[in-house]
Amino acid sequence: MTLPPPPEWAPHDAVWIGFPSHGELWLEDLEPAREEVVAFARAVHAGGRGERVLLVAADSEAADAARASAPFAEIVIQPFGDIWLRDTGPILGGDGIARDFQFNGWGGKYDLPGDDTIGARLATAGGIGVEACDWVLEGGAIDGDGTGLVVTTEQCLLNPNRNGRLSVHEVEARLDRDLGLTRVLWLGDGLLNDHTDGHVDNLARFVGENRLAIPEAAENDPNWRIYQDAAARAEAFGVDVVRIPSPGRVLNQDEEIVPASYMNFYIGNAAVVVPLYGQPNDEAAIAAIQALFPDRQVVGFRADAILTGGGSFHCISQQLPSR
Numbered sequence: 001m002t003l004p005p006p007p008e009w010a011p012h013d014a015v016w017i018g019f020p021s022h023g024e025l026w027l028e029d030l031e032p033a034r035e036e037v038v039a040f041a042r043a044v045h046a047g048g049r050g051e052r053v054l055l056v057a058a059d060s061e062a063a064d065a066a067r068a069s070a071p072f073a074e075i076v077i078q079p080f081g082d083i084w085l086r087d088t089g090p091i092l093g094g095d096g097i098a099r100d101f102q103f104n105g106w107g108g109k110y111d112l113p114g115d116d117t118i119g120a121r122l123a124t125a126g127g128i129g130v131e132a133c134d135w136v137l138e139g140g141a142i143d144g145d146g147t148g149l150v151v152t153t154e155q156c157l158l159n160p161n162r163n164g165r166l167s168v169h170e171v172e173a174r175l176d177r178d179l180g181l182t183r184v185l186w187l188g189d190g191l192l193n194d195h196t197d198g199h200v201d202n203l204a205r206f207v208g209e210n211r212l213a214i215p216e217a218a219e220n221d222p223n224w225r226i227y228q229d230a231a232a233r234a235e236a237f238g239v240d241v242v243r244i245p246s247p248g249r250v251l252n253q254d255e256e257i258v259p260a261s262y263m264n265f266y267i268g269n270a271a272v273v274v275p276l277y278g279q280p281n282d283e284a285a286i287a288a289i290q291a292l293f294p295d296r297q298v299v300g301f302r303a304d305a306i307l308t309g310g311g312s313f314h315c316i317s318q319q320l321p322s323r
Helices: 023-048 060-069 118-125 168-179 224-237 282-292
Strands: 012-018 052-057 074-077 098-102 130-136 149-153 183-187 205-208 211-216 240-245 271-276 297-302 317-321
Touching (some): 012 023, 023 052, 023 271, 023 297, 052 060, 098 118, 118 130, 183 224, 205 282, 211 224, 240 282, 282 297
Antiparallel strands (some): 012 317
16 A cells, blocks of 8 residues: 655655756846745755755756855755756655656646656655656645645646546546545646646645645635635535635736745745735735644745746745655
8 A cells, every 4th residue: 555645744854945047047037036945945944943955956056056045955966947846856655755757847838858857866866766657747736634635626637738638537546556645635727827737736735634725815816716616625525624815916027917826835844934925915824824833933935036937935845754
């Protein structure tokens, strides 16, 4: 029997965090994104009270920049396309073995050299056994509570751009076989304009066994129907739903709606780190998440520059559960 991955709130030995490395991808946002990543990493490290931080840089130039700005971190040099290690990195199961799923650039949208092999390379370099899995799955597409219960979205896992036209039954069988995930809560769509095709870590996160946090729509929130549908499905499934304020309507410099979400927080050993966007609900979101994690310090940091690349703190990190 395959043991499910420990929940994110279980103890970690370390965390991999992607460090922005390619100027041609980030352009004028490169340095601001690096500053936001370092602030996130420092909060997770928590002066040594948290967990070891493994900053992953794609080349020697980026590694030098990471060392200069994050002396508390260990620097790992491994070529990659971009920093979204939640999706390209390995998923460690309850047996301590790294599951290395196939990766196709989020359904063929962003095919960058190194992203399809970074998972196995990180695990091998860390002395972790690797088991290859024969289908496409990104870590941000699933979230579990450690008991075998997992939440995902139909928009992503049933999307033909990942694994052809696998049925619900076939996807559930593979989640069970490879990750020990025996019960699947299917939500519908993810956030508007999310290029991952609706990753669940922007929409709904487990914060305890059978307890799921889902945003509460703010005024003029473009995702209000999505949040309403997600909460209704979760409650019908029998999950305890708690609501977190949403940042609401967030626009980029071109006045386009972006998938900004407080749900992309990272649960570390000492701290829970929440992405902020300068919205009226920023402090209310921190307070609501703090109430869910009284044994950890909940802190928020701006993630505007990271979001220009399409994600936030949870997207750029992958924890190594204690073994």
